[in-house]
Amino acid sequence: MKLRLMKSNKHWLITALYTLAFACGSGCGFSQVLNRQATNSDYVDKLPSDKKSAIVVITGDRGSGTGFFAKIKDTVFLVTNMHVISGQTSIKAKTMEGADVQITGIFGAQDADIALLKLAVVPGTFFEAEGSVNTANKTGDPILVPGNSLGGGTILQTEGKIVAIGPAKIEHDAPTFHGNSGSPILSTRSWKVLGVDTESVTVSLSDKSDSASARNTSSQIKSSVRLFGYRLDSVSQWEAIEWGRFAQQSKKLEEADALVSAVHSVLKRDTSGWKKHPSTNAAMTGLSELVSKPRVSPAEVTAKVETVVLNFRNALKKVELDALDSKRTCYGYISLRYQDLGEYAKALREFIDADKIR
Known part of the structure; x- marks a missing residue:
């Protein structure tokens, strides 16, 4: 994970923390509002009528997403992302007809952000999963991603094309949003599921060579945001998930992530960021009070x-160690996220070590 941290002189941390100690109170923050002018457009409705009931809206106390019924190895599951259910106290799923979906168990991919939710009743409508995405499809093929865009509670159908296919992921250009997590990436030719819409990645062009490549008309990265889904056909192993244990691990991961982000906020001199976390807020408030004497x-x-x-350094080091331990103690999805967080924490710790006060 690359972190774009400010270059510093030997005593940058003293200067930065001293400056932050004089930072203004909570009233000095700012917010940015994005306004988009509404325009007339043709809304998409290409999903076959008999398949619309296979799309499900998933809601929880911490957010919402999308799911869909699909047959995986002769069994029909409700498919979504692990991150859609992670951190939730409980989840509810409703079909297009408003019927509640009864969930009896959970399986998670050990090496991907995909969850299979076991069903009490097999639905009459479901999708088939593509058996071999890379052989049956190619770059440029049309796709449709129906889902609960921005958590609005309605299913919007978004058209796009396959941008690229990898061993575990499929990249597409259908403009999806938060709430689309867990949506099926469907081939409009076969109406089979190619993948589960999962994440967007903002393209960083801070590297000069990357920036030059992006400006070249031959560049295959056409947008400032890249969109990815995990392939269903590439999951090597599924594991049964016990909800209580999963919830515990999710909570610990979220707490660690919040702490690392807060420390990063201190290093970026982002007052509003570190004020959100009790540990960094207490540390910086104490420093501010001392300086004010x-x-x-x-x-x-x-x-x-x-x-x-x-x-701060010791807290980051603990996250690194917990990330290593997660390979042994946590579910696959939690461990995957912990590895990323551990790298993030390591980068910040090494930055602190490089500028440590002597």
């Missing part, structure tokens, strides 16, 4: 900064 000495401030930096 009328007779505080530079030595006292430096000692306090050293303590704050050391605590």
Whole structure:
């Protein structure tokens, strides 16, 4: 994971933390609102009528997404992303007809962000999964991604094309949103499922050679955002998920992620970011209170900064160790996310070590 951190001199951390100690209070933040002018357009309705009932809206106390009925190895499941159900206290699933879907169990892919939810009743309508995505399809083939875009509770059908196919993922250009997670990526020729819409990645052009390639008309990266889904046919192993244990692991991962992000906010001098986390907020508030004292000495401030930096470093190191341990103790999906978070924490820790106060 590349982190675009500011280059610094030897004592950058002292300067940054000292500056942040004088940062304004909660009233100095700002918000950005995105407005999009509505225009007339033709809305898409290409999904066959007999397949519309196979799309499901999934909701929980922490967010919403999409699911769909599909036959996997002779069994019909409700398919979605693991991250759609992760962090939720409970989930509900409803069909287009408004019927509740009764879920009796969960299987998770060990090496992908895909969940198979076991059903109490087999639905009458479902999709077939493509047996070999890379042999039956090619770049440029048309696709349709129906889903709960932006969590609005309605199913929007978004057209696009296959951009590329990899061993575990399929890349497409259908403009999907939050809420589309768990949507099927469908071939409009066979109406088989090619993959599960999963993630968007913002393209970074900070590297000069990458920037030059992007400007070339032959570049195959055509957008500032790349869209990916996991292939169903490439999952090597499924594991049964016990909800209580999964919820525990998800909570621990979320807490670690929040802490790492908060420390990064300190390093970026993002006051609003570190104020959201109790640990970083307490550390920086304590530093601010010390600096505000009328007779505080530079030595006292430096000692306090050293303590704050050391605590941040140790917290990041613990996340790294927990990430390594997750390979042994956690479900596959949780461990995959922990590995990414561990790399993130390591990059921040190494940045701190490179600028450590001597």
